[in-house]
Amino acid sequence: MAKILIADDDPTILSLLNKILLSKRHDVQLAEHGGVAEKLLKSEQFDLLISDIKMEPVDGMQLLKNTRKLRPHVGVIMLTAYATVSTAVEAMKEGAFDYIPKPFKIDELLETVKRALDYQKSIAEQISGSSHIEAKKYFGNIVAESDGMVNVCEMIKRVAPTKTTIMITGDSGTGKELVAEALHSFSARSEGPFIPVNCAALPETLIESELFGHVKGAFTGANTNKEGLFEASQGGTLFLDEINSIPHPLQSKLLRAIQNKKIRKVGGTDEFAVDVRIVAASNQNLEMLVKEGTFREDLFYRLSVITIDIPPLKQRPEDILPLAQHFISQEMEGSEFPVMDNAVLAILQNYVWPGNVRELQNVIQHCMTFMRDGKISKETLPSKLIVSYEENPGAQNAALTGEFGKGKSLKAFLRAKEKEYLKNVINTMGGDKVKAAQELDISLATLYRKLPEEKGS
Ligand SMILES: Nc1ncnc2c1ncn2[C@@H]1O[C@H](COP(=O)(O)OP(=O)(O)OP(=O)(O)O)[C@@H](O)[C@H]1O
Ligand SMILES: [Mg+2]
Incomplete structure (x- = not known):
C-alpha cells in the first residue's frame, strides 16, 4: 500500500483514478488543482503524485517543480492529453518519473504506478539504507559492514x-x-x-x-x-x-x-x-x-x-556508504533523509580518506550544512574530494565498488555495453529519445535513468 496524491481539474478523472487505486488498496487523496495538492504535500507524506499538466490556477509543471523542492523523494507521474506529449517530456527533464497519455488503459496506468513505486522504494532503500546498505551496527553505534x-x-x-x-x-x-x-x-x-x-x-x-x-x-x-x-x-x-x-x-x-x-x-x-x-x-x-x-x-x-x-578506511570501502548514512542520521534534525546523487556516492567511494572515519564524518557535516532542497549533490561536497575524483576517477576502490566505480566487475562491463547500445539506438533515431525508447521497448523514464547525461540534452 502506498500513499498517492492525485491532482486533476477534471472530476471524472479524479474519481476514476481514485476508484482504480483504491481497488489496489492504496491510500488516495484528491486535489482539484496544483495549489490544493501543494498544501497537502506540505502537511502530509506521500509516496507518489499523479498530476495533470493543464490545470488552473496552479498547473502541473509548477506543481512538479514545487514538489521536487518540497518533497524530493516523492515520485511524480504526469497525466497528459496526446497533444501535450512534448510538455510531458519537458516534465521528465524536470524530474517526473514518467507520463501517462490520456485516455489511458487501466492496466497501463497500474503498471506505470507500480514501476514508479518500485523505483521510489529502491531509491529510498539506497539512501536511507533500509536494505542492502543498511548499516550493521554493533554495540548500538559501531558501523561495521566490512x-x-x-x-x-x-x-x-x-x-x-x-x-x-x-x-x-x-x-x-x-x-x-x-x-x-x-x-x-x-x-x-x-x-x-x-x-x-x-x-x-x-x-x-x-x-x-x-x-x-x-x-x-x-x-x-x-x-x-x-x-x-x-x-x-x-x-x-x-x-x-x-x-x-x-x-x-x-x-x-x-x-x-x-x-x-x-x-x-x-x-x-x-x-x-x-x-x-x-x-x-x-x-x-x-x-x-x-x-x-x-x-x-x-x-x-x-x-x-x-x-x-x-584497519584504515581505505582498506574497508564497504563501510564508507553505511558510515555516511549513519552520520547523516545523526545530523538530521527531524527533517527528511536527504537524497544523495549517484555521483556523490561514487566520489565518496573513490576517495582515499587520509583522515579516516573522522574525515568522513566532517564531510557529511559539511554536506548537511550546504545541501539544498534536501539534496546532496556533487556541488555540496568539499572541493578536495571532487578534485581527487577528477584527477583519478575510479582509482582507489574500483575493484571493490562494482556498482558505483568503473571497476572490472561484470556488472560494470554490462552497464558500459548497455550504455553504448542505448546511445547507438538514439543516434539511429536521429536523436529522438521518445522514438528510441519505443524502439527499445522501454519507457522514456527508464531510458533517462540508464543515461542520465541525456536528460539535460
Ligand atoms: N565504525 C564506526 N561507526 C560509527 N562511527 C564511527 C566508527 N568509527 C569511527 N566513528 C566515529 O568517527 C569519529 C572518530 O573516531 P574516534 O575518535 O574513535 O577515532 P580515533 O581513532 O580515536 O581518532 P584519533 O586518532 O584522531 O584520536 C568519532 O566521532 C566516532 O564516533
Ligand atoms: Mg582518539
Whole structure:
C-alpha cells in the first residue's frame, strides 16, 4: 500500500483514478488543482503524485517543480492529453518519473504506478539504507559492514568481558576511542566510570600527578591532596590514548601500577590498591618505538596482551556508504533523509580518506550544512574530494565498488555495453529519445535513468 496524491481539474478523472487505486488498496487523496495538492504535500507524506499538466490556477509543471523542492523523494507521474506529449517530456527533464497519455488503459496506468513505486522504494532503500546498505551496527553505534570491521567487533565481544589489558592500534580517526568505549560498555564494569585521557595532551611535568594524584605539599602549588585519574577510574576503565607519548621515566611506574594494581600518589608514602581496567591506544607503531628505545619493552608486552588493530578506511570501502548514512542520521534534525546523487556516492567511494572515519564524518557535516532542497549533490561536497575524483576517477576502490566505480566487475562491463547500445539506438533515431525508447521497448523514464547525461540534452 502506498500513499498517492492525485491532482486533476477534471472530476471524472479524479474519481476514476481514485476508484482504480483504491481497488489496489492504496491510500488516495484528491486535489482539484496544483495549489490544493501543494498544501497537502506540505502537511502530509506521500509516496507518489499523479498530476495533470493543464490545470488552473496552479498547473502541473509548477506543481512538479514545487514538489521536487518540497518533497524530493516523492515520485511524480504526469497525466497528459496526446497533444501535450512534448510538455510531458519537458516534465521528465524536470524530474517526473514518467507520463501517462490520456485516455489511458487501466492496466497501463497500474503498471506505470507500480514501476514508479518500485523505483521510489529502491531509491529510498539506497539512501536511507533500509536494505542492502543498511548499516550493521554493533554495540548500538559501531558501523561495521566490512569483514575487517566485523572482525574488530567480534574481537570486542570476546575480550571485553575479560580482565586483560587491551591495546588498540589504528591510524588517526579510525575509531579507537569508539572501540575503547565499546570495550568498557560490554564489560562487567559498564556501571563504573569510563575515563579517556590523551597522554599527548598532558604536559610532561604534570602527567604523573594527573595519572596517580598527589599529596598536599608534594610540589610547589600542590595545596591540597589530589585524586589522580587511576583513582577516578576505580571500578571502571581508564583509556590511555596516545600512550606512546608517556615519558620514559614514567613508563616503569605505569608498568608497576598495571602489574601490581597498586599506585602511590606523587609525594605520598603509602601504596593503595586500585581496581582499574586499562585500555591503551597508539597511533604510532609501538614496536618500532621499542626498537628505537623510546618505549619500554616490558610495558609494551604488558599492554599488548591483546591487540585490536583497526584497519584504515581505505582498506574497508564497504563501510564508507553505511558510515555516511549513519552520520547523516545523526545530523538530521527531524527533517527528511536527504537524497544523495549517484555521483556523490561514487566520489565518496573513490576517495582515499587520509583522515579516516573522522574525515568522513566532517564531510557529511559539511554536506548537511550546504545541501539544498534536501539534496546532496556533487556541488555540496568539499572541493578536495571532487578534485581527487577528477584527477583519478575510479582509482582507489574500483575493484571493490562494482556498482558505483568503473571497476572490472561484470556488472560494470554490462552497464558500459548497455550504455553504448542505448546511445547507438538514439543516434539511429536521429536523436529522438521518445522514438528510441519505443524502439527499445522501454519507457522514456527508464531510458533517462540508464543515461542520465541525456536528460539535460
Ligand atoms: N565504525 C564506526 N561507526 C560509527 N562511527 C564511527 C566508527 N568509527 C569511527 N566513528 C566515529 O568517527 C569519529 C572518530 O573516531 P574516534 O575518535 O574513535 O577515532 P580515533 O581513532 O580515536 O581518532 P584519533 O586518532 O584522531 O584520536 C568519532 O566521532 C566516532 O564516533
Ligand atoms: Mg582518539
